[in-house]
Amino acid sequence: MIRKKWGTRMEKNRQNFIDVSEICLLAGEIMLASGAETYRVEDTMVRIAHAYGVENAESYVTPTAIIFAVNGELYPAGTKMKRIERRTTDLNKIATVNSLSREISEGKWTMESAYERLKQIKKENISFSVPIQILAAGIASGCFVIMFLGKWIDVLPGIVAGSIGYFCFLTIHQIVKVRFFSELVSSLIIGFTANIFVYAGIGDQADKIIIGSVMPLVPGLLITNAIRDLMVGHLISGLAKGAEALLTAFAIGAGIAVAYAIF
Amino acid sequence: MIAQLITSFLATSGFGILFNVPKNAIIKCGLVGMIGWFIYFSMVEKRIDAVPASFVSAFFISALSHVFAKKYKTPVIIFIVGGIIPLVPGGLAYDAMRNFVSNEYSIAIELAAKASLIAGAIAMGIVFSEVFNNTIKQGVSVRKSKKMNE
Numbered sequence: 001m002i003r004k005k006w007g008t009r010m011e012k013n014r015q016n017f018i019d020v021s022e023i024c025l026l027a028g029e030i031m032l033a034s035g036a037e038t039y040r041v042e043d044t045m046v047r048i049a050h051a052y053g054v055e056n057a058e059s060y061v062t063p064t065a066i067i068f069a070v071n072g073e074l075y076p077a078g079t080k081m082k083r084i085e086r087r088t089t090d091l092n093k094i095a096t097v098n099s100l101s102r103e104i105s106e107g108k109w110t111m112e113s114a115y116e117r118l119k120q121i122k123k124e125n126i127s128f129s130v131p132i133q134i135l136a137a138g139i140a141s142g143c144f145v146i147m148f149l150g151k152w153i154d155v156l157p158g159i160v161a162g163s164i165g166y167f168c169f170l171t172i173h174q175i176v177k178v179r180f181f182s183e184l185v186s187s188l189i190i191g192f193t194a195n196i197f198v199y200a201g202i203g204d205q206a207d208k209i210i211i212g213s214v215m216p217l218v219p220g221l222l223i224t225n226a227i228r229d230l231m232v233g234h235l236i237s238g239l240a241k242g243a244e245a246l247l248t249a250f251a252i253g254a255g256i257a258v259a260y261a262i263f
Numbered sequence: 264m265i266a267q268l269i270t271s272f273l274a275t276s277g278f279g280i281l282f283n284v285p286k287n288a289i290i291k292c293g294l295v296g297m298i299g300w301f302i303y304f305s306m307v308e309k310r311i312d313a314v315p316a317s318f319v320s321a322f323f324i325s326a327l328s329h330v331f332a333k334k335y336k337t338p339v340i341i342f343i344v345g346g347i348i349p350l351v352p353g354g355l356a357y358d359a360m361r362n363f364v365s366n367e368y369s370i371a372i373e374l375a376a377k378a379s380l381i382a383g384a385i386a387m388g389i390v391f392s393e394v395f396n397n398t399i400k401q402g403v404s405v406r407k408s409k410k411m412n413e
Contacts, residue, residue, distance in 0.1 A: 089281075091282050091283055091285070092283045093283075098337070128280050132280060133280060136278075139277045143271070144349075146270040147270050147274065148354055210357075211357060214357055216281060218357065221348065224382055224389070227386035228386040231386060249356045253364055254364050257360075257361055
């Protein structure tokens with residue numbers, strides 16, 4: 001009798017164990033694919049596991065994969081891994097998952113409903129529409145021309161070149177899926193556009209126009225995040241992000257250089 | 264200076280849209296970016312080097328972001344990302360790469376070293392501010408628990 005009771009309890013816990021690590025992995029996957037910091041992903045996963053009663057949970061996060069292990073008296077030890085293939089920056093999703101994990105810690109969600117909600121968040125596309133993104137990229141580029149002490153005459157070329165460049169980046173990235181290539185081609189096009197504007201007499205300094213309009217492509221956030229990860233001890237993530245940033249910077253520089261060589 | 268303030272506000276908000284921050288946070292992002300750029304720009308105008316200027320500005324951006332994050336219960340990265348974008352040495356990195364690919368290696372290395380120093384200064388500013396923030400938080404909670412024990 002006792003044995004039977006114990007058996008069903010084990011059974012139930014086994015079920016729980018699978019669910020918990022699935023939930024944690026899904027949450028981690030969404031956050032990492034949206035560009036969250038390494039420590040935040042690790043922290044969120046462990047916190048969700050704690051909230052559902054797993055006392056020993058460990059997670060190891062790199063930019064390309066998550067490894068998550070649970071271990072406890074009531075739970076069979078187990079490790080799962082998740083590969084992350086596409087990474088973008090989507091801060092809205094990070095905020096959504098973060099507030100969900102906060103509510104899970106307060107005990108507001110059952111496992112099933114939390115899992116469903118996470119699946120829903122993963123599928124949702126809550127980004128701004130493409131024309132608005134392009135417009136924003138253009139305006140930011142024009143503003144950067146002024147911030148880098150350019151002349152007012154270069155603002156309009158900056159806006160146009162920045163929008164065209166970002167538009168190219170989005171479209172090419174959708175077709176080719178290789179970041180390096182799409183960055184190279186879009187910076188090449190930006191270089192062309194800026195030089196054409198200067199040639200036509202609408203702009204004055206091609207350099208300032210180009211620097212302003214490549215800003216939406218520049219991996220500034222990646223560089224800073226890489227160094228930050230290195231400083232707090234996430235060495236592998238730091239190196240991987242640094243390599244990605246370097247590659248992007250190289251792609252942009254090469255594209256511009258080709259444009260200059262032709263003109 | 265007013266032009267700088269307006270453009271930095273618009274640029275940071277624009278980046279907020281590119282990074283898809285929640286809609287109600289865009290204005291706050293712009294505000295953080297504007298204050299950060301104001302600090303940086305006024306320091307550089309007084310002929311202070313870009314590296315310490317970036318450090319100080321990143322420190323304040325991060326501190327302000329922590330305040331916002333706590334107040335609106337959102338991850339702190341949302342505000343930091345927008346704020347540091349103007350400081351990030353994207354222009355320098357671009358310049359360095361352009362010199363590399365046109366065979367001007369010595370200038371390129373100089374620029375690249377400068378860019379990585381600035382990036383390091385920004386990261387240091389963020390980390391320092393985080394540590395500072397955590398220490399204060401810990402101090403407060405220790406005091407609270409002491410009071411409770413009494």
